[in-house]
Amino acid sequence: MGDSTTHGRVIFGGFPTVLTGGQNVRKVIFLTLFLITNTGVAMSIIGGKEVFLFSKVSAHLTYEGKTASNIPVHRIVQYEGEKFEDTIKTNENGFFSFPPLSKKEFSILPKEFVSHQKLVAEYKGKLYLVWETVKRSEEENSELEGRKLDLKCEITGETKFFHLMLHSIGTNCTWSN
Known part of the structure; x- marks a missing residue:
């Protein structure tokens, strides 16, 4: 629901406020600043706020109990209609890390x-789903609380x-608690 003004009435979030004369500008500015600063948005407007689409992830992969060395691992992220995809290979010990x-x-x-x-691992031409979730919090490491x-x-x-x-x-x- 947007804010609107009609004949000296300003509606904020569905609550009409009657404003007269010079009060209009002062009240609108005050209420706008109040709403912005109390929702933490002021920082987003000025310099932008960093949101983490996928936290740093490190893993050791095995295939049938044996080290899965030098295999591709794909990180795929979808956020607001954009798709981000990158690939890395495990090292000779089966470890990989994405920033x-x-x-x-x-x-x-x-x-x-x-x-x-x-996260999808590729082994001998076959794809294996390693990790899938929908991250609902923009903070780093919120995937595992x-x-x-x-x-x-x-x-x-x-x-x-x-x-x-x-x-x-x-x-x-698996991961440690």
């Missing part, structure tokens, strides 16, 4: 944060679902 994927957001009004995340994404994954393992406070994760990985 955090973030972007600056410039927004006047608060909005819902939704980042679709996937503040814990770092330091994973151990058996890529042939059965996908398990973990239900957390803000989201669920489908994965064949």
Whole structure:
């Protein structure tokens, strides 16, 4: 619902306020600044706010219990209609690490944060889903409610679902508490 002015009446969030003369400008400015500063948006307007689409993730991959060395791992993220995709290979010991994927957001009004995340390993021409979730909080490491994404994954393992406070994760990985 947008704000509108009709004959000295300003409507903020559905609540009409009668304004007269010089009060119009002062009240509109005060209410606007009040709403902006109390929703944490002032920083977003001035310099942008960093939001984490996918936190830093490190993992050790195995295939049927053996080190999965030198295999491609794809990170796929969808956010606000944009698709981000990058690929890295595991090292000779089966380890890989992606840096955090973030972007600056410039927004006047608060909005819902939704980042679709996937990690897919490619072994001998076959794709294995390693991690999938919908990240619902823009802070770093919110995928595991503040814990770092330091994973151990058996890529042939059965996908398990973990239900957390803000989201669920489908994965064949484990992590330490």
